[in-house]
Amino acid sequence: MSPDIVGLALLLLGVLLLVSKLVRVKWKLTQRLYLPGSIIGGGIALLFGPDLFGRAMAAIGTDRFAEGGLFGTGVMQVWSALPGLLISVVFAGLFLGKPLPRFREAVSLAGPNLAFGITVASGQYVVGLLIALLVVVPLFNLPALSGALIEIGFLGGHGTAAGLGDTFDRVGWAAGKDLSVGMATVGLLSGIILGIILINWGARRGKTAAISADARGTAREQAGLIEEENRSAGAVMTVHPSSMDPLTLHFGLVAVAVLIGQVILMGLQAVERALWADAIEIMAYVPLFPLAMIGGIVLQMVIDRFDGNRVVDERTVERIQGLSLDMLVISAMATLSLQAIADNLVPFALLALGGIAWCLFAFLFLAPRIMPGHWFERGIGEFGQSLGVTATGMVLMRVVDPEMKTPAYSAFGYKQLIFEPFFGGGLITAAAIPLIASPQVGPWGFLGMMAAVMAAALFIGLMGRRRAVNGAGAQREAAGAGTS
Structure with missing residues (x-):
């Protein structure tokens, strides 16, 4: 593939991002749904891709656009390779520039969120595998791997779904990538739409502490713009540009983090090949x-130890992540195969509806019984993440607690430090497919593992809430006895 095609593919992504922002500013429906520009741009790219535009042109007599749509085959090939590369950039920067909190502080604040998040995440595997094993496999002849689509698409999102494309190929189910990307789109839209409905319901019923039923952002905020008086720098200049541009420095740090991950992965794969690859193979996938x-x-731990000048800026890393994620989402959606979803529409719909129903049940029934205080604000962030990745949870918390008056943000953030390495694109998400496909564990074995994790997390969450309530009651009684 020529460098010109690669450059054209990247330039077209930039054009799509600009067009999507204009759509968000001008189209009120996208504002009410809080649709990110990358999703809008991905929808536009999908519309003009081979599955829609190409088929429409074929229907009127020309096959010129059958393989690449309006963009061409070469551009589509570049876009199909980008998600697997960019997702590593996004994940490498998750903890860069952020001071790692003390363990006790993180657990005390984020414990309920963590118990709830693990319950929902493991429950998505339980629900998905039960639907797959009892309905999808016997009736629709799909592999049991389909039971993992809910967690991969909902909690993992477009990046994880696209990034696992090679893993799906290696286990012999290439359609899994397209179905998981489609599941991510369903989850993101459901998370935003249902989240806004739940926030309005909670505000009317008096379940929210920071907003009332008539609270709405300004027209500019709904359009995704920041009021002029509220604007702040998107990054901090920590090194002088005469020596190196700060963005260049931070990109280098992200690159080092990715390379450290590559070395760790190669080491784990080498250990697996030497010790147990003949019995079960996981790290290869x-x-x-x-x-x-x-x-x-690992890199942030080194930075905390040796960076006396504090040259690492969290917001600059976030800008790199944001650009990578926007490009990732558009390229993933642009190369989504609608035919794979159409061929498996009924089982896809069953899995999606089962996942949505589980997330709604968890928010409405479990969150009030696990969260010790401000359950709605804390729970809505977890609900958004359970359907549409971390960013959706942050968007919903921003709506329900715009001035950060509750502990929802801090609890959500600390919980991510423990949660993200395992679920939503972490090690368990990555290992789920090879474990389900392996004869040593299989779908029933993995279902049992996730059911045990779900039961343990739920028990810890419920008991933790009970201890918190009993402790608060004891404090009140002691205070009353002291005043009497």
Whole structure:
């Protein structure tokens, strides 16, 4: 493939990002749904791709656009390779520039969120595998791997779904990538739409602490713009540009984190080949991005120890992540095969509806019984993440707690430090496919493992809430006895 085609593919992604922002500013429906520009751009790219535009042109007599749509075959090939590369950049920067909190502080604040998040994440595997084993496999002849689509698409999102494409290929189910990317789109839209409905319901019923039923952002905020008086720098200049541009420095740090992850992955694969590859093989199927996140944590530990000048800026890393994620989502959606979803529409719909129903049940029934205080604000962030990745949870928390008056943000953030390395694109997400496909574990074995994890997390969450309530009651009684 020529460098010109690669350059054209990247330039077209930039054009799509600009067009998607204009759509968000001008189209009120996208504002009410809080649709990210990357999803809008991905939808536009999908519309003009081979599955829609190409088929429409074929129907009127020309096959010129059958393979590449309006963009061409070469551009589509570049876009199909980008998600697997960019997801490692996104995950490598998750902890860069952020001070790692003390363990006790993180657990005390984030414990309920962590118990709830693990319950929902493992429950997505339980629900998905039960639907797959009892309905999808016997009636629709799909592999039991389909039971993992809910967690991969909902919690993992477009990046994880696209990044696991090679893993799906290696286990012999290439359609899994397209179905998981489609599941990610369903989850993201459901998370935003249902989240806004739940917030309005909670505000009317008095379940929210920071907003009222008539609270709405300004027209500019709904359009995705920041009011002029509220604007702040998107990054901090920590090194002088005469020596090196700060963005260049931070890109280098992200690259080092990815390379550390690559070394860790190669080491684990070598150990597996030497010790147990003949019995069961897992690390050969694990993608790079969860290890890139571990690489970022390792690098941040080194930075905390030796960076006396504090040259690492969290917001600059976030800008790199944001660009990578926007490009990832558009390229993943642009290369999504609608035919794979159409061929498996009924089982796809059953899995999607089962996942949505489980997330709604968890928020409405479990969150009030696990969260010790401000359950709605804390739970809505977890609900958003359970359907549409971390960013969706942050968007919903921003709507329900715009001035950060509750502990929802801190609890959510600390919980990510423990949660992200395992679920939502972490090690368990990456290992799920090879474990389900392996004869040593298989779908029933993995279902049992996730059911045990779900039961343990739920028990810890419920008991933790009970202890918190009993402790608060004892404090009140002691205070009353002291005043009497």
